[in-house]
Amino acid sequence: MTQHDRPGRLDDSRPGPAVAVRDAVKDYPGQRALNHMDFELSQGEIHALVGENGAGKSTLIKALAGVIGLDSGTIEVDGKPASLNSPQDAFDLGLSVVHQHGNLVADLSVLENVLLAEGLDRRGGVLVDWRRSRRRVEILLKRVGLDVDSRTLVRDLGPHQGAMVAIAKSLASDAKVIVLDEPTTALLPAEVQTLFTQMRRLAEEGIAFVFVTHRLGEVFDVSDRITVMRDGALVGTWDTSQLDHNTLVDQLVGPERSLAQAAKPVDATPGEVLLGIRDLRGDELRGVDLDIRAGEVVGVASLPGEGSSALLESLFGMRRSTGSVTVQGHPALLRSPRHAIRSGLAMVPRDRLLQGLVADLSVRENATLASTRDYISNSFVRFMRKGQERRAAGHVLDRLKLKTTGLEAPVRSLSGGNQQKVVIGRWLLRKAQVYLLDSPTAAVDVHAKAEIYALIRELVADGAAVLFTSTELEEFVRVCDRVVVLNRGEVVGELLGDDLTVNSIMRLSFGRKSA
């Protein structure tokens, strides 16, 4: 391959940076995702791109991958203006994006995956020339330092090997710029080091990497330069040696934001402990202790994949975990959702359509799904008393101010916010004590969000306890009485009162212990 035959660094022989984004603007309805963003990537460098959720990193990456077009601004590749109107354009210009879970087909071999985009070698244009293809792939695998048989199925590889195969696939199509989108999320520390070693080697060959991550420690381990984004705009680009961990966090977070706190009732009388968690451990959790009292909303914040969702799912029996949990003082067996519900727990799952609703059933049937036993005629022949069921469902859904054409309307005809109310209503009908709300405001409009906040406050006013997660840090400040921050599965801090700010949550979740 020509790419392989080229000598190491080529900086001197080419003009300008490998990629330059200038004054990029991208608007989404109601939100500016890129706000006059500038970004430069030199050849042969590893450039970390960091920012909180919603800072615009993914939009920038999508623009580089040709998945979306910019509203204004230019992208130059090798000093020449490039028009990236489709993924094919990006591919042709040597820009390649490797996503967190790889762009790999698990049931195909390493060889087939590496040459998936580029195509297998052919004999006479028809039959696959396996020998030549294998030779080509073996050279590529050697370049990324991966020592596996090219006939191995990708599903049999470890996660870090998958990442290397994805990089080899980029190299096969002559990529000069490789964007790695959170490649280390699924990797163990030793595997991360292997990945970094190979990235270094490839960088010396002249490949440029954009490295997107939430783990700031890794940024310092591997990158040459760091670009920080906030609110769709460039905060700055620094040589890695110029920054330390704390200054980087300050750049990420920005000046302290004054955020109008939603008026929270100051009922300083937290009730009895409804949910007691001791030493909860699982694949993501590493010993969590927590007490939740009646009448309080407790936020659980962490970076994605570092424990917040895992905590809620473990409590609800959706994930395997060990440890002891008590509900209202009684030991609870949380082996399955069924057990958890019996103990008085309720779950509003993250994915409303896949996990929350039965789309084919009516609003009424969805609302009463967890409490059907309350409406049966007797416990032997379990006829549903539909009148009673309808009254109960109607009562609760009125209280939630559900907007619908009727209880018998299919639940799919409702808006996202109203669908979420049906899921919450299901647990009100079940008279649950502890509500686990896993990103309950995801994909609902602003108005519905406000209604859900109010509803959460109402739940605790009635003596329930709420555990809450969100992808938007502002929500924690707005909704929660206190926030517990997890970092890599461990509680690293607890915030309440005036200490509860977006910045303090972010600092803690990025692993800086001083709040």
Add this chain to the structure above:
Amino acid sequence: MPKPSVGLDPVHPLETMAAKSRKPVDLERLLSWVSRYGTIASLVIIVIIFSVLRPSVFATSLNFFNILNQVSILGIIALGLTVALVQGLFDLSVAAVATLGGFMATSWLANGTVGSAVLAVLLVLVMALLIGAINGAIVSYGGISAFIATLASGSIITGAVLGISHSQTVLSGIPDSFLILGQGMFGPIPAPVVFFVVVAVVLYFVLEQTEQGRHMYAIGGNAEASRLSGIPVKRYALLALAISAACAALGGMIVAANLGVGRPQGVGDTYLLDAFAASFIGASTLRPGRFHVFGTVVGVLLIGVINNGLSILGVETFWQYAVRGAILLVAVLGAGFLSARRQ
């Protein structure tokens, strides 16, 4: 197809929007109507056509009961299958279980293992419930698709019946008290029709009016959401496949009683594909995409009327198969059209 003459269901707002943006509203409404009422309309039209063509033979009360008698066994098996399909479980073992049921009951009674016909019927039903529950356990706890699990268990049962019987048909010694199951009359109504009606009514109440039925539809719609609502999803597979197997065994016993012989082979096979066809025609009736008892009854009658009418007209057998296939295809396409647009 006739012009819509009855009131339409309120059209879904999204459907109306889609209609405005893509096609004339009238065509949308017509298609929507066809996919709901098309199978019922077809049934009516086919009855009218056959009545006009052969008024003296087809349109008689004798032939009416004849058709019902012919479809009853198919109906009982199809209704059981409908319960499994509500939960998204394809039960291919119904053919083998039907054969097993008919053979075991006659064999036990003929060789005196079981003295009473009532006891024999109950024993067979218990055996079928167990087989269905085992099917369900394989599906739920073994993580195998129902399609494959029941294909395998059906094959094992077929082999077992052949082995036990040494391929010998039970020809004599079957008591009359058993034969009335297939040959008896309640007034003018043949016994199999009564069983069909009883099974239909019972399963209607189970699916539409009980907690279990609600849970079954919920599981069929979204098993994960059902599990997270505390429904014991795995146990329900045992229940659904047990009901399906029991209905199949009952159907098989009625066949044996009807013919007066206990065949160890091929009894259920004739009903397998028709039972699926009837259930799927049913799932495109009134409530597209949803398996339900009334729909399956319509599907069973449609198949029965076509077979009977075409026979009376003297149409060759191969046409009967082709027509049945065409109607199934049209019905399922209609339902698919409506539910695809809802997404």
